[in-house]
Amino acid sequence: MRQDARARIILKQTWGSYHLLRLESAEIAREAAPGQFLMIRVSETPYPLLRRPVSLHDRDGSELEIFFQVAGRGTALLAQKKEGETLDILGPLGKGFDLKAARRSKSAVLVGGGRGIAPLYFLGRELKAKGAKVAVLYGGKTAADLPVRKKFEEAGLNVACSTDDGSFGFHGFVTGLLEAEIRQVKPDHIFVCGPDPMMEKTATIALAHKIPTQISLEAIMGCGFGACWGCVMRIRKGDGGTWRKICEDGPVFAAEDIIWEKPA
Amino acid sequence: MRQDARARIILKQTWGSYHLLRLESAEIAREAAPGQFLMIRVSETPYPLLRRPVSLHDRDGSELEIFFQVAGRGTALLAQKKEGETLDILGPLGKGFDLKAARRSKSAVLVGGGRGIAPLYFLGRELKAKGAKVAVLYGGKTAADLPVRKKFEEAGLNVACSTDDGSFGFHGFVTGLLEAEIRQVKPDHIFVCGPDPMMEKTATIALAHKIPTQISLEAIMGCGFGACWGCVMRIRKGDGGTWRKICEDGPVFAAEDIIWEKPA
């Protein structure tokens, strides 16, 4: 965990509201693991004030990739950055996915929705390298929300897609694909990242089938490294559940430990 | 006086910390007169919050020019704008120079210091067009602070320069040049814009020689069009002097009416 105030942008790709940036940041890249994230300073001015959390999409030697969708002010500013410019980043942050638990897994299913696909590419490649059989389920609102599908395929990871409007792949939610997948070959590990309702639904399915499942959560973050206590969710620790920091104890948690609350 | 939210930047020139932008803004250009100014939105974000006042440096048909020096956050942002981008501007604002008073003047002297040279180019061309004999005295800290000297000469306005460090022209303040000028041919009208101390000194000299003198003042401005009452200075109106709005009643005032106060 360190600060790199001058991580250079060496590649930028854009698909509509989705963007990919490749960054040169040797030390952070060296320490990086799937499921970890960066806190990125999107402006030198006090507006917006806070850094923005973005997952590690890939790591290759001294290079990192992030993949993000414009959601508001901060990500819009990030989307304006150009190749050659530098970013002030903190990372790698968080615990990331538990690969030890997954190492023994012969068949892992990765379920990603929208921007939630970001951490699953880095994860998929690592699992594949470790010899696991990996299936990726990639859901989006429309065909335009599946920009990195080909990228997964080019990495030798086979991808099944779903769209809410049926414009590409399975017509429906990605959780539908998961249920189908489970009916065929019951995976022995599931990894999930996406919108809260999709993650909650996935958790329910996985728990019903007693499949060990790791979920990467999102929360509004003040610092990203455990100092502000702003990013909590209710997580079981044997106990009935206490507020734990997503940034430090997570962002990845076991499905059975997450207590999903209705919005305030 | 109107708003043009999309004035296009059609030319940009840069000399160190000095910048010139040519804007396409037909209606504002049509109404523009020397000594008037624009209020420019330098950022779409709330930082910095207020518009920044900048004088009209020139007007040519539907085109306007501004010439400014980076002084802080706002002008730094303005300096980053590129050709083809648009600016949100209000103008033309203020009363500008009284050319009627100057019309009869056979010989006018224009005294500009640093960024204060900005409004004098537009003024000089207008006076020349009206058949007045125009001498420009242009002062800067160093030779690098006289970027538009040539521009004046190319417009057929002869320029005498001074620098505080003697790196170009007369070694000393531009007020020294003025005193010399007055000793040779007493001008029948003086126009001044520059740092407060320089303007105050010029006023003293001009009043001593009883030469009608118009001075373009600066003040921190909240609105630029008379609504906030934030930009006042003490100005005589026959009376002992009351707080009057620089943006609306000025920014140009007769030297004898200005009451120079020590800073708060």
Place this chain on the structure above:
Amino acid sequence: MTPDLSVDLGFLKLRNPVLTASGTFGYGLEFAPFLDLARLGGIVVKGLYFGPREGNPPPRLVETTGGLINAIGLQGVGVKKFAEETLPELRKIDTAVLVNVCGASDDEYISVIEFLDRHKGIAAYELNISCPNVKKDGACPALSADGTYALVKSAKSVSRRPIIAKLSPNVTDIVAIARAAEDAGADGISLINTLLAMAVDVETRRPKLANVMGGLSGPAIKPIALRMTYQVASAVKIPVIGMGGIMTGMDALEYLVVGAKAVQVGTANFIDPAAAGRVVDEIAAYCETRDIAKVADLVGTLKA
């Protein structure tokens, strides 16, 4: 279907909930070149004392992060000049005109009201008991419940027009002050005035304002203003007009949701002289896309 933007303050019906905040919209006419004044819910003109006022020496303004500190000190033309020169022009405009009433003493507030009561074309008085730029350290009647009660009471006793008490945020218990105004018979409450603030030039070791302290406004203060608007709207029965940092229609809607029946746009007018009109448009657009037939239905809908 175009939404119904009208709101009813009881003592006054407004075309829409968007007024301009006193001191940020001059006497109104300054903005005619930039927007159609008749599109506004109303105009609150600059604070008026009985006589003309000098105001504070410059510098009077300093910009801060997301905010503006001002120490204008209510320089103005006084009621006579206003009634003779400005009011006739404002009468021609089809919008509600409210006058922000000031006074160095209780008597002066009364004289301003008595004088203006004799002139047509004023919808209500906004009693400025909260200007931080007149007395030392921001002292003003709105800092105490008693001071507020006394002044509102005497204003009501003479005024033939509705009285809106404009409150100061520089207090421990805004609800107590609001209740005092209500008990004294105020027809409505508007808040917030500016927060007492200062800035320093390290190089010169001088305050950036000649007056040393001034009032902070702009987006920086919106979270504080919204909180106070919510507390007051939840506590009093008379209509509440909220303001503080409103730059967009969405900002204005936040105030309606917490219980304000109307809002005032202030500092935004300097940055974008058409801001108040834009806020009206953005509110209308929001209601349209969300099928909200009456903007008044949004008032006080906060789920807390």
Place this chain on the structure above:
Amino acid sequence: MTPDLSVDLGFLKLRNPVLTASGTFGYGLEFAPFLDLARLGGIVVKGLYFGPREGNPPPRLVETTGGLINAIGLQGVGVKKFAEETLPELRKIDTAVLVNVCGASDDEYISVIEFLDRHKGIAAYELNISCPNVKKDGACPALSADGTYALVKSAKSVSRRPIIAKLSPNVTDIVAIARAAEDAGADGISLINTLLAMAVDVETRRPKLANVMGGLSGPAIKPIALRMTYQVASAVKIPVIGMGGIMTGMDALEYLVVGAKAVQVGTANFIDPAAAGRVVDEIAAYCETRDIAKVADLVGTLKA
């Protein structure tokens, strides 16, 4: 010639005037990866109750223009775990460690102090009588002079260490509260804590914080905090520690010029985890270029 940055609070000498603000620097060690903690004037650790605390439900944070509203509700580990696990680590760091003392009742404040008094490595207690996120509508002892006096008095009566009273900005008369703390025997005063604030999601009609209201911090509040620091430093004899929106060395110097002997860096630590160290560097650089031999000579030099 490198300037002398040390400042003397009387009860405590600091290497430099830059402390980190409670709750924005965790328990200190979280920042070790980002800066050398020994370069700081001191660390004020996160507010401690006697026992561990749950804190408020999420969402706990919302960003505003130039500001951050938080409603953490002082989730924390309690004094025992702190004394056993964190304090030993902090002792190894050559910097002043101050503990921000909290309590749901006067008794709890006392028990926290009595417990910590038995442990080495604490330079002083900062009495957090001003957290707006614990009781309803931001109620806390620092909202009244009496409440402040009583709590500071009882804390002083038991504590074997200096007591700094941390004041709330949500008051009408900050000077009266500061004087009450001074009269009660406080060794120093720190201010400001956060301003009670809120934000609303118009789409869902819900507050953006589960706790509805929270405390506003960051650059947005600096002009208010600086004003209060100036008022208090001008009124009391005990040393004043100023904070609110400090992002740079120049911000910190503004506080010194108005009379603060030291400052605390808060929200800036989240945005730039090395901020406090950078502020120290920027203060040193300023003094060097301006030939200021002792930064302490800048304290209270405002020409007003």
